[in-house]
Amino acid sequence: MKQIAEALLKIEAVTLSPENPYTWSSGLKSPIYCDNRLTLSHPEVRNLIVDALVEAIRPLDVDVIAGTATAGIPHATLVADRLGLPLVYVRSSAKGHGKGNLIEGRFERGARVVVIEDLLSTGESSIKAAQAVEKAGGKVVKIQAIFSYSLNRLTTNLLDSGLTAYALTTLSDLLDVAVDQQHIREDEAASLHDWRTDPTSWSERVTS
Numbered sequence: 046m047k048q049i050a051e052a053l054l055k056i057e058a059v060t061l062s063p064e065n066p067y068t069w070s071s072g073l074k075s076p077i078y079c080d081n082r083l084t085l086s087h088p089e090v091r092n093l094i095v096d097a098l099v100e101a102i103r104p105l106d107v108d109v110i111a112g113t114a115t116a117g118i119p120h121a122t123l124v125a126d127r128l129g130l131p132l133v134y135v136r137s138s139a140k141g142h143g144k145g146n147l148i149e150g151r152f153e154r155g156a157r158v159v160v161i162e163d164l165l166s167t168g169e170s171s172i173k174a175a176q177a178v179e180k181a182g183g184k185v186v187k188i189q190a191i192f193s194y195s196l197n198r199l200t201t202n203l204l205d206s207g208l209t210a211y212a213l214t215t216l217s218d219l220l221d222v223a224v225d226q227q228h229i230r231e232d233e234a235a236s237l238h239d240w241r242t243d244p245t246s247w248s249e250r251v252t253s
Contacts, residue, residue, distance in 0.1 A: 049094060049192075049218075052089075053081070056086075058079065058081050059079045060078050063229065064233070066251055073244055073245065074247070075240065077237065079194075081191050082119070094120065095120065095127060099124055099127050099128060101213070102159050102189060105157070105159065105186050107130065107158065108152065109156045109157070110124055111159065111160045111183075112132065112133075112134040112135070113160060113171060114134055116163040117163050120161055121161040132150060133149060133151070133178075134150065135178065136148070147181075148178065154182035158186065167198045168199040171188045171210060172188075172206045172208055187210065190211070192212055192213070192214055193212035193214075194241060195215045195241055196241055197243070198244075216237065216238075
């Protein structure tokens with residue numbers, strides 16, 4: 046959805062810097078940085094996203110909304126409230142005290158669950174959260190994200206897991222908008238597409 050891509054660029058929730066790339070915690074260089082938590086500070090963008098998430102989820106006969114910790118929790122909360130559904134959230138790791146919960150909140154065995162994530166990169170954390178829901182007895186209908194880098198690794202990981210994931214907007218949508226609005230040049234967009242195909246090789250080229 047290009048309207049959401051445009052909004053993310055406008056508020057700088059997504060920023061593009063192919064000529065002066067960011068460094069991920071893994072050490073890899075990246076020409077893009079995404080922080081969808083910034084959308085929470087912009088009511089018009091927040092509502093645009095929640096409206097789109099609700100529209101994507103409402104037809105699915107869902108029983109529970111699950112947010113991924115931490116960035117998926119706020120939007121999951123807003124969606125659950127809008128739909129009048131129970132909310133749970135999935136920790137990145139089990140709590141180190143008390144009951145050692147990995148999932149905070151409760152749902153019945155067999156409940157149909159949508160897992161809400163803010164960003165899909167390789168999908169590993171989202172898949173881990175969905176698998177935790179299924180281990181606890183839920184049926185994950187899909188993983189629903191706000192934005193996806195559309196990395197090849199994501200496709201592979203989803204196929205291996207047997208799960209499905211969708212995003213409201215993708216890197217291709219965002220690059221179309223970014224070129225149209227002259228945030229970046231055509232050749233810079235091509236470089237970002239190269240990064241999407243193979244982030245490791247792209248990172249090695251820009252650091253060599």
